[in-house]
Amino acid sequence: MPIAGDPSGPIHEGWTLLSALAAQTSRLRLGLMVTSNRFRPPAMLAKIAATVDIVSGGRLDFGIGVGSLPGHPLALREYEGYGLPYLDAADATAAFAEACTVIRKLWTEPEPFDFPGKHVQLTGAFLNPKPIQRPHPPILIGGRASATLRVVAEHADLWNIPGGEIEDFRKLNPRLDRYCAEIDRDPATITRSIGVPVSFDQPQLTRDKIGEALDAGIRHIILGLRAPYPDAAARRIADELISSF
DSSP states (O other), rough: OSSSSSSSOOOOOOHHHHHHHHHHHHSOBBOTTTTTSSOOHHHHHHHHHHHHHHHTTOOOEEEESSSSTSSSSHHHHHHHTOOOOOOOOHHHHHHHHHHHHHHHHHHHHHHOEEEOSSOOOOEEESSOOOOOSSOOOOOEEOSSHOOOOOHHHHHEEEETTTTTHHHHHHHHHHHHEEEEEEHHGGGSSEEEEEEEEESSHHHHHHHHHHHHHHHHHOOEEEEESSSOOOOHHHHHHHTTTTTGO
């Protein structure tokens, strides 16, 4: 269900649509910003994502996060409407950490394995065929809570800070560096990511925001568009925004 805009408006299921887009494109990298871990069992999600990576010829960026808290009114409607389980923030983050572990293992382990987690229990888990990308599709984790950043430090190839505020990024980025140091991971191995809303009326505002993000050390920029889209929107973005950098 929509969690923004018209609550009764149309919205497609993300992974199904992504597979269709994968089959209709040849160069674009594809992903969801981001998959809620609350919606699907992680082993099933690993299978879905591997299939999309295969359909796309190895172009999937696997975006995942803890998911909207059910306290959000529109999110609560979605959980109740689809019978999705409720977990408080602490349990949801713990389940998310286990999910990331399970998904990576399914993508990489050559033999069946068991996983006796607190929130995820698997017996004889196995995935074949594996994703095309090796060792696995890039894992992009979106989130800003400290507990989520610890999962980022352990599992992510890219970290996206929701909300698109550079000042928030500057405050949280040293925290992620610290969590990486605690587990002996080089923080430079995690690409920093942020969303930038596109202004077609004032493209210079968007260019300024992109420049600010790059200056802050962010290297993965997601340009956000909102309907209604102007004519030749993709071409305008390429010519007026991307080509500048």
